[in-house]
Every structure is written in structure tokens, then in C-alpha cells.
Amino acid sequence: MCFICDRIKMIKNAQNPYFVKELQTGYVVIGDNQHFYGYTLFLYKNHDKTELFQLEKAEKMKFLEEMSIVAQATANAFGAEKMNYELLGMGDAHLHWHLFPRKTGDIENYGNNGKGPVWWYPMEKMYSDENRPSEDELKTMKEKLLHELDKILLEQK
Numbered sequence: 001m002c003f004i005c006d007r008i009k010m011i012k013n014a015q016n017p018y019f020v021k022e023l024q025t026g027y028v029v030i031g032d033n034q035h036f037y038g039y040t041l042f043l044y045k046n047h048d049k050t051e052l053f054q055l056e057k058a059e060k061m062k063f064l065e066e067m068s069i070v071a072q073a074t075a076n077a078f079g080a081e082k083m084n085y086e087l088l089g090m091g092d093a094h095l096h097w098h099l100f101p102r103k104t105g106d107i108e109n110y111g112n113n114g115k116g117p118v119w120w121y122p123m124e125k126m127y128s129d130e131n132r133p134s135e136d137e138l139k140t141m142k143e144k145l146l147h148e149l150d151k152i153l154l155e156q157k
Helices: 003-012 057-078 135-155
Strands: 019-022 026-030 040-044 082-086 096-102
Touching: 003 019, 003 026, 003 040, 019 135, 026 057, 026 135, 040 057, 057 082, 057 096, 057 135
Parallel strands: none
Antiparallel strands: 019 026, 026 040, 040 096, 082 096
8 A cells, every 4th residue: 555545544544633624536634744834735535546647637627626725725824925836756656746835945045045946955854853743733734724725615615
């Protein structure tokens, strides 16, 4: 079983402390490490397809729409100046979006004088245990994100 499938199984068993909300095509979770405060993931529900282009058109459009809603809610909840979106998959082929709220100076002086993608920041610093939210911080983050998600979803009805 893949890492994302393991995390989804934890959600279904009410054992994933990072879980925020289930949407039609996926699950919203706060990232384990928070160097980029508000880092959120949107996990596709199924492992049967590993490429965005493999999804049927209606499913693909819904997945993209929901990812965009999650990104907007993340930006609102965590005060992003800009959002970065990534759908990678060489580490975990399971479809999932990385949503990074970005702020000036968040990669310090790495990259191009402090500007560039999140991956220009050293991995050992980004994934340091010091960047894991406490239980109270995680609870607050989840509440903020859920509030923004529910607000956007209500506005769209």
C-alpha cells in the first residue's frame, strides 16, 4: 500500500490528526511539516489512476475545481501572498496536490536572492521536526482551514 493510501485509511478509521475535510474527489489534510505555514495537501480518493490525464473528463474537472477551492481556502486561512501548486508523484504515484501558501522571505536567502520554488529551500530544514505543529497549533490550523472551506462551499451553492 502507498503512503497516501495509508493516510486515507487513517482518515477512514478516524486516526489521522491532520485530516480537515472530505470533498467529493478527495481529502483535505494539513501537511505534517509547516515551514510554509498552512501547507496543505489534497489527496485524491482513489489510487486506480496515477496521472491527471487518466481521469475521465467530469472527474478531472471536479478534482481540479475542488483543488482550486482548497487552494483558495488555504490562501484565505493562512494569509498567503501567493499560492504554489504541485502535483508531482515520483515519490508517491497516488494523485495528490501540494498547496503551499507563500510569503516574502519564506525561503530566506536560498534560490534567487530569496525568490523561487519551495524546493529551493533545503529539504532537511523544510522537513525538520521543529516544523511540526503542536496539537494546539494543529487544532487551530484545522479550524481556520475548515472555516474557510465551508464558507467558500456555501457561497458556491
